[in-house]
Amino acid sequence: MNSEATLPDVKTYDVLVVGMGPAGATAAYELSRAGMAVLGLDKQAHPRYKVCGGGLSVRIDKILESDFKAVIEHTIYGVQFTYRGEEPCLIESPQPIAYMVMRDRFDHHLVEKARRAGTEVHEDERATDFHELQDWVEVITDKGRYRAKVLIGADGANSIVAQRLFPDRHLRRMPTLESEIGIGQTPVYPGEGKVLIDLGATESGYAWIFPKKERLSIGVAEFRGRTASPKGIFERFVRDEKGLATLTVPQPCGHPLPLYSSRGGALGMAAPTALVRHRALLVGDAGHLVDPLFGEGIYYAVLSGQMAAASVLGSFRDLKRSLLDYELAVSREIYPEFRIASRLARIVYTVPRLCHRLMHRYQEVIGLYYDVLQGRETYQTFFLKAKGLVKASLRELLREALPFTPKVKD
Numbered sequence: 494m495n496s497e498a499t500l501p502d503v504k505t506y507d508v509l510v511v512g513m514g515p516a517g518a519t520a521a522y523e524l525s526r527a528g529m530a531v532l533g534l535d536k537q538a539h540p541r542y543k544v545c546g547g548g549l550s551v552r553i554d555k556i557l558e559s560d561f562k563a564v565i566e567h568t569i570y571g572v573q574f575t576y577r578g579e580e581p582c583l584i585e586s587p588q589p590i591a592y593m594v595m596r597d598r599f600d601h602h603l604v605e606k607a608r609r610a611g612t613e614v615h616e617d618e619r620a621t622d623f624h625e626l627q628d629w630v631e632v633i634t635d636k637g638r639y640r641a642k643v644l645i646g647a648d649g650a651n652s653i654v655a656q657r658l659f660p661d662r663h664l665r666r667m668p669t670l671e672s673e674i675g676i677g678q679t680p681v682y683p684g685e686g687k688v689l690i691d692l693g694a695t696e697s698g699y700a701w702i703f704p705k706k707e708r709l710s711i712g713v714a715e716f717r718g719r720t721a722s723p724k725g726i727f728e729r730f731v732r733d734e735k736g737l738a739t740l741t742v743p744q745p746c747g748h749p750l751p752l753y754s755s756r757g758g759a760l761g762m763a764a765p766t767a768l769v770r771h772r773a774l775l776v777g778d779a780g781h782l783v784d785p786l787f788g789e790g791i792y793y794a795v796l797s798g799q800m801a802a803a804s805v806l807g808s809f810r811d812l813k814r815s816l817l818d819y820e821l822a823v824s825r826e827i828y829p830e831f832r833i834a835s836r837l838a839r840i841v842y843t844v845p846r847l848c849h850r851l852m853h854r855y856q857e858v859i860g861l862y863y864d865v866l867q868g869r870e871t872y873q874t875f876f877l878k879a880k881g882l883v884k885a886s887l888r889e890l891l892r893e894a895l896p897f898t899p900k901v902k903d
């Protein structure tokens with residue numbers, strides 16, 4: 494650790510947040526409204542473009558104040574599942590399952606909320622280095638130098654906070670490509686209140702079309718293994734998808750997706766999933782808090798931003814509490830969910846065609862998954878109930894296929 498001389502030209506804060514996406518802006522908002530002195534840095538100026546499908550499961554209603562609804566573009570009630578552009582299967586819900594947002598507007602809304610709550614926001618300012626001192630973390634940027642009692646790394650999938658202050662973290666990030674087409678006033682595709690998910694478009698991932706008011710977000714993502722040519726897969730999806738036939742799709746942008754993974758650290762090192770070290774915490778994409786089944790990250794960015802803020806506040810107010818409370822909260826509330834999502838991803842992306850066909854036949858499993866998106870079930874309760882449903886369906890399939898009925902093991 495470096496020496497601790499006080500420097501008159503260095504401004505100090507209780508908390509410094511690097512990155513003002515959903516994770517950072519949420520943490521900054523919660524801390525500022527509790528009276529902390531917070532500096533939020535972002536290398537870009539909001540509203541800024543972010544490569545993202547902008548699909549937000551409606552369970553966000555349970556954790557985010559409702560004023561964000563002003564920036565919702567569409568409310569989604571159903572998913573059109575396809576396999577390589579064929580075998581369409583539309584599964585709808587009477588209740589909303591997701592909101593579609595444009596990330597420039599959504600993130601700007603959260604940043605302005607933090608600013609109004611008292612966060613000092615510096616935009617167009619990039620954090621470049623960090624020094625751990627006894628009582629402070631010092632942050633060097635391309636415009637200045639600051640000190641804070643606590644540093645929150647919310648700087649996304651390419652987090653420099655994680656690289657510099659958590660050198661033991663070596664977690665995988667998956668390749669994605671996304672493009673956005675302006676559609677003006679023409680009707681959205683695949684239809685009002687619907688999104689499209691194609692399970693066969695990639696080797697072990699999916700392709701999507703998420704409609705916004707005047708745009709379609711189109712993308713492909715791998716969730717397991719590596720693909721030889723994401724660009725080739727994207728082009729094939731766009732070529733084969735009938736709904737895009739009359740549209741010119743601009744060149745896609747690439748962005749890594751830092752999916753949750755419990756593996757990846759070097760032997761003998763600290764846990765590869767550690768989220769707290771010294772005076773620094775990682776939230777959102779910087780902490781790989783992305784659902785490994787479908788890549789949902791915005792909800793977990795907001796949730797982890799709130800959890801981090803709660804543990805920082807706790808540690809300021811009560812010396813017996815520690816920042817590690819944040820890691821414990823994530824281990825208790827998020828990781829068990831992600832572990833189940835990983836198991837599901839292994840099944841879905843190993844036998845996507847079979848899963849797609851089962852979807853047609855047993856739509857109630859997807860209905861149960863919608864309950865997770867709606868916050869009525871967790872992945873853990875979903876898994877138990879879905880297992881029961883799938884076993885019942887297997888029994889039925891076997892009964893149809895065979896003249897006698899072998900036992901399906903529990």
Ligand SMILES: Cc1cc2nc3c(=O)[nH]c(=O)nc-3n(C[C@H](O)[C@H](O)[C@H](O)COP(=O)(O)OP(=O)(O)OC[C@H]3O[C@@H](n4cnc5c(N)ncnc54)[C@H](O)[C@@H]3O)c2cc1C
Nearest residue numbers: 512514515516535536546547548620648649777778790791
């Ligand atoms: C193609 C694609 C599609 C996706 N679709 C969805 C979806 O439909 N639904 C969903 O829930 N999730 C989706 N995700 C995931 C989602 O985008 C992320 O999980 C989410 O943005 C995480 O929020 P965050 O605040 O952690 O990070 P980010 O939103 O990435 O914000 C990080 C911020 O940090 C700033 N920053 C970075 N480095 C520095 C630095 N050195 N100094 C200062 N500032 C810095 C950046 O400018 C940025 O504003 C998708 C991801 C990809 C790649």
